[in-house]
Amino acid sequence: MSDKMALIPFKQLLHWVMEEHEHSGMVFGMPEEKFYHKTNDRHMELFGEVIDTPVGPAAGPHSQLAQNIIASYMSGSRFFELKSVQIMDELEIAKPCISAEDECYNTEWSTELSIMGAFEEYVKAWFILHVLQKELFKQSERRFMFNMSVGYDLKGIQSPKVDEFVEGLKDASQTRIFQECKAALLESLALFKHVDQAFIEKISPNICHSITLSTMHGCPPTEIEAIIRYLISEKKLHTFVKMNPTLLGYKYVRNTFDKMGYDYIQLREESFTHDLQFADGVEMLKRLKAFASENKKDFGIKMSNTLPVKIARGELPGEEMYMSGRSLYPLTINLAYKLAAEFGGDLKISYSGGADAFNIDRIFATGIRPITVATTLLKPGGYQRFKQIAELLDPLLDNRESSRLDMDKLKALAESAFEDANHIKESRDMLSRKTSLRLPLLDCFIAPCEKGCPIEQDVPEYLRLVGEKRYEEAFDVIVSKNPLPFITGTICTHTCMTKCTRLDYDESVHIRGQKLVAAENGYAGYRQKLSPTEPCSSAQVAVIGAGPAGLSAAYFLAKAGMKVTVFDKRERAGGTVEFVIPDFRISREAIRNDIELIEAMGVKFEFGVNPNISVADYQAKGFNYVFLAIGAGKTSSLAIQGDGERVRGAIPFLEAFNVERKSLNLGKRVAVIGGGNSAMDAARAALRVDGVEEVSIVYRRTKEYMPADEEELAFAQKDGVIFKQLLAPVSLDKGILKCQVMELGQADASGRRSPVAKEGIYEELPVDTVLSAIGELIDYDLLRSNGIEIGEKGKIKVNEETLETNIPNVFIGGDALAGPWTVVGAISHGTKVAKAILNKENMEFKQEFASRISFDKDKQLLEVRAKKAVLQAVCDDDREPGRCLECNYICNICTEVCPNRANLMIPVVGEGLTNRNQILHVDGMCNECGNCETFCPYDDAPYKVKMTLFWGEKEFWDSANTGFVIIKEAPEPVVKLRLNGEVVDVAFDQAGGTNVPIDSSVAALIWTVIQRYPYLYKV
Template identity: 85%
Template sequence: MSDKMALIPFKQLLHWVMDENKQSGMVFGIPEEKYFRKANDRNMKLFGEAIDTPVGPAAGPHSQLAQNIIASYMSGSRFFELKSVQIMDELEIAKPCISAEDECYNTEWSTELPIMGAFEEYVKAWFLLYVIQKEFFAQSERRFMFNMSVGYDLKGIQSPKVDEFIEGLKDASQTKIFQECQAVLREEMGLFQHVDQAFVDQISPNICNSITLSTMHGCPPAEIEAIIRYLISEKKLHTFVKMNPTLLGYDYVRKTFDKMGYDYIDLKEASFTHDLQFSDGVGMLKRLKVFASEHKKNFGVKLSNTLPVKITRNELPGEEMYMSGRSLYPLTINLAYKLASEYKGDLKISYSGGADAFNVDRIFATGIRPITVATTLLKPGGYQRFKQLADLLDPLLDNQESSRLDLDKLKALADSSFEDANHIKESRDMLSRKTSLKLPLLDCFIAPCENGCPIEQDVPEYLRLVGEKRYEEAFDVIVSKNPLPFITGTICTHTCMTKCTRLDYDESVHIRGQKLVAAEKGFADYMQKISKVQPKSKARVAVIGAGPAGLSAAYFLAKAGMNVTVFDKREKAGGTVEFVIPDFRISREAIKKDIELIESMGVKFEFGVTPKISVADYKAKGFEYVFLAIGAGRTNALEIQGDTERVKGAIPFLEAFNTDRKGLNLGKKVAVVGGGNSAMDAARAALRVEGVKEVYIVYRRTKDYMPADEEELAYAQKDGVIFKELLTPVSLSGGVLKCQVMELGPADASGRRSPVPCTGVYEDLPVDTVLSAIGELIDYDLLKTNGIEVGEKGKIKVNDETLETNVENVYLGGDALVGPWTVVGAISHGTKVARAILEKEQLEFKQEFASRITFDKEKQLLDVRTKKAVMQPVYDDEQETGRCLECNYLCNICSEVCPNRANLMIPVEGEGLTNRNQILHVDGMCNECGNCETFCPYDDAPYKVKMTLFWSEKEFADSANTGFVILQEAPALIVKLRLKGEVMEVAFDQSGNTNASIDRSLAAFIWTVVQQYPYLYKV
């Protein structure tokens, strides 16, 4: 495939807009629910003209092609900063060229098109916006604005081809493309209800009266000033000049990044020393303000340009890239204040630098306008995010052109930016949202939260049911795969939330909390309907250990009709959850309800059995199968010198705390070594022991790298635990814990920084007791005495699919197999063991819902479409389920994040398809920017893998993609198809059937595209 975009002729663009809207209520994938419809008569004045909203796409990937500009308009953009052009056009840019997983990086300079190719795109978009505003929104007067952008030196800007571009946008009336667009509209009057020839004839040829100068990093001040004087005096254009965040200085930027968690960003100090300096910039702006006033033109600054940084983690090909997005916000807004202060607020500022739905209204309130965005549009939701931005700003419009900035508001915004949670980076943000799955050709919609869950819990289904207050059904969905809903609803490590698509909006849906809501409100009704399962096998199963792994296996085995007995050395079930985790984290009543659910399946329990385990003894008692779910068993010792009798394991301490906390004597000051959830539990529990005054968490990295759940860290801080970061304990003597001071070394490829000792530097902490929370160890001796084979490096030999050991019908799972793990991980092991035993017994493994779960599909579709692209903070349990995007029902992420609209959702009715919605990739619209690959939940790239439509046989031949090109439409459809590397011709009859050896679902997809979406390929 080629990374060169084929420009769509105006006539095809026109039919695409009109036909897609008529057929599906969409325009370039923007659904009608996301059309921005003006709610009032307010507007904003700029350069003497009125525009309906002050937002739009920054010069970049969203303003390069006509369809990009149209998609922006549909959802609320009315100011368009056209992608920059320069004398060096048709650049060869290494691909991918965008990395927007969090803060954004790109390697583009300007438009990838020939200069006059870009010109034609802008003229086509200009005409189509006129048509759209009249035909769809009944608006005759133009209320949008185009702003051209050029770079980088005066000689290039004065060159004939750049000058032709500038003059053409000032007045396009004599250009071939302008006249072509007029002629096409006159020919196609039958498409319209509200557009007539008189309206077409009055479409203005004056496309731009303003320009933004995109200054190259390192461009000399005298050159910048000369260009601006030329643009104002000779080209007679209102002018903004882009200014770079390097104006703030290297030290300021470095300290800001380090403070806000972006310490891994590698800056080039030369970028600051070689760039325009602040004092020079202030002097230049003062002179140019006077010059512009003399020429009766508006002049201001565009803040800010991107920031050049080094490529250190293979984010993109090359050595240097340009940073934007949320990390740029504190720099840009502070630069805005710093510059505005120099002029006492008398400075026009056009803004772009981390603007989004969290701050756009506050930016606008300072008097800054217009506001352009790019990074936020590269995230899921894409162009549709404009709708929320426009809705936020619509009530604030005042029919005025900003004349002076509010310095007090701007200072407050600049000061608050350093503490703004939406712009602070945490190490947890570096976790990939991707799954390990490979992208299928068809039926790719998945909820990544489900795949991120070890038991593949049906998250979107039960969230919708909770939202509809169908609690019993939600509980039914949960317990079909999870027999511990109260426990996991309270203390689950919720790996599902680390994959939630909302993380690319604001923060994950609080999935775990909604599980608990379902459990608390659905448990009683569900339990009333349970009937005892009749035995279906004479075989008996002994489960050794009543923790999460053992309880889960017992539940699923009994549910399928097996005779199961759970044995445990303690006096009741629950394992670590019951005996180690403190009651301030989970109530014993919650644990009791989960045990009640398991008992209702017919599971029997025997407690107080000998801790010495003999598999042979259980088999001798008639148990055909034995599942060892015995936990890790041994505490990992902390290697420390001195008073080792004052060093205790955190797990034994927590057990003692739960049994008799009044009998504990820890002294006044306690240090807990470790950074996981057990360390947080131990620290919080220690604070509750009589006599304890202070508790430290000692960790060799910083708090951001602690593996504990974020909320557990927050609870520990709230309780008063003192965090001592970058310390490694060395010795405990005389009430003093001596610690080696550490520092974080360079980041590795994952972004994780390893601690290294600061040679000779130590810190002493006054400590009476040390609690070691550095993990537990597997009891290998117990396993070996039972004949279970342990290989090199402690790897226990089990069948990965069944967890059966080398001893026939003996299984091992949970902490006993992998060491300290999670509750839900243990459940997954119990599930796997149950499935394996049931398969041997030829019994059905039951994970289906007990009741038939149905939804109103039309309502569901409308709900999902409506909440797409909406940034929404967490409110309360009643509204939380509404934040779920239901990705398994309607994903579309690859189409949402594609700036060029090259990935399309096509509804297909076909045999063998599990989802009505399928993704089609259009080769001619793709420039291989790579953004769809970044956000696709699969470990794959949609632009390389999905079914591709080619516009020509040459495109088809130049690509390796699975896809097709149309060879003939009549009298019968014939396509050339590449499938699994094989090229074939496929003929269809009049009903869409084919004798070719391809799946009917694939044939239905191709037939649907050709028959129902001719605007995708017909000129």
């Protein structure tokens, strides 16, 4: 497999576009629902030209190839900043070269093509766009424009090949490619309904009369100025010059990153000191502005160039990469304001630097225009995002070219950037949306939310049912795997939401809240229809512990027809949820609803049981199986010197708080040590104790690194809890908590920066009571007394598949096995134990649900996803289900995020396929940028794993990919196929049968490509 892209000849490119649109209503995978249709005459003027929208792709991965430009145009782009060229062309760039999981990094700095190869791509795109605007959008007059981009020094720009490029785009009439494209169009008039010879003859050869200069970081000011003077006076071009964020200075950028949560980004101070300085830049711009006016050309600045940063965490190969995206926005918009202020707003600014649907209308309202984007297009949705952006800006168009900036609006926008939630980094954003699964060749669509859930809850199914107000059915779906819907609908740690694809658009779907909506509205009806399963086994199960793990196992066992009794030392069921978690987080009524559901299944309970009773005692009472779900029974002690009497465990405190809070005496000031959910609970509960005036959470890292759920942090802050960061307790003496002051060092294995002590520096806090929330411990003594083996480092020896201990038919799970864990994690253990016991009894594990959701048409699937796949503010509960993208039915992320359109969704009908939609990878269009690997929910790279179509035998043999090349076409096609590492020639008959036995699903995909998508391989 090569990372060199093969360029599609113009005639084949034209046929591809027209045939794909006729066949499927798409253009390079862009669905018709995302085509941008202009319905009014609002426009923008730029350099004397008219453009329908002021947006387009920045010089980069989305403006390198003709198909990229075409895809941008179809969805709303009308200003195209062509990818930069420079004298060093056909670059050898290490791959992958893009990392856009959150903020974006890249190692490309100009086109990967030869200079004239790039020129030909731009000419081909120029012609195709003319045809599309006439044929599909019924526009005769051009309402889009191209802007060329060059670098990096004057000598290179003046070289013959760069000069040929520039002059060719100014007037392409005498070039071979222009004449070839024109002739091909005239030969293909039969393809069109609205394009005729007269229209083709009128297509202008004057492709560009504007240019953007992109200079390398460190380019001397005199060189930059000389280049611009040359472009304006000698080349007669309207000119933008890219300005680097380094103009703001190292200290400003460093402080901004640290303040906004990007403290892990490593900068080189020399990148700032060796680059153009602000004062020199302003003076240069003043001279050039006057020079351009003298030469009757427009001049402005392009905001901004990317920022060079160190490759410190292996994001990409090499030592240095270029940063863009949401982290760049605060820098870029503030630099724009700072420069514009020097000119009193009389400065033309073209903008790129973190623009997206959340801020682009505000950027445009300042008078900044045009605006180009790149990072937002690398996210799921891809080019389709242009339509939303174009529609946002359409009402703001004023049919003119901006002459003066609105400095009040620009100042306000710059100031607000530091507080904008869309640009502040949260440590939780560092969590990968990937699963640990391997990507299959076929049938790969999965819902990452489901796979990220420990019990693989059927999230898209119940979200759709809730959206349709079919609450009882939604409840049925939920309890098929989760017998605690009220509890998990209220306090679940919702790992599903950390995997939600919507995170790459705006915010996760509020999955947990929708579960509670289903529970509250579906419980009563479901409960009325529920009856216990008749026992169908004489075996009995003793479940020790009535917390989430024990309750879950009991539910599934009883549902299958086993006799189950749950024993607990307390007076009622619920475990930690009932006795530790405060009532301001979850109501006791919600807990009781879940307990009643389990009781209705026929589970028996015995309370007040001696906790020291042994496993042997239960076995002696006739229980065939014992499940130890006893929780983590010991509190971690806080190792500090001094007054130990004023130090309490957070868990015992919370238990006491739930029983009788009025009897507690904590004093006026309380310090809670820890950063998890228990610490937040303890802090919020302490504030509700009589006499307490102030509660602080003391944590050795910063708040961004606290493991507590984001909403729990927010609740604590809202309640008035004070966060004392970068402090480690040392001693408590006479009401003073002495803390070691810490600072953040390098990241540890968890990805969190390790706290490092500042030697000799301490902070003293007046404190009456310290609550330790640093974790609970497994009661190993109790386990050893029952003969359960404990391995190295306290790891309990169990069968990982069944959780059976070394004692036959004795199982352990939940906190007792894993230590302090989550409710849903405990449910997964209970489920696993129930399955294991039922398997021993040769009984069926019942986890089905009655409702099944399906779509009648694949096209409807695409339409639904296309409408939902836009950036939007968080919705209310009634509209929240509609934000779900239903990834389990259609994903297509790898097709959306590919700038070159190398991954395609192919509808296939074949035996053995569970989903009609399959992914095909086209080798010749891939440059191995790696973006599809970043966003694929599997732990794999689609461009390496998915079925690959090769355009030639050489490319086939140069690759190890599973895939095929067509070596003979109709009437009886023959392909060379690599499958499972073996290569075989496969001949197809006219009915799609094969001469050799191959997987029927693979054969169906190949036959579909041959029969229905000939334009994919006739290049």
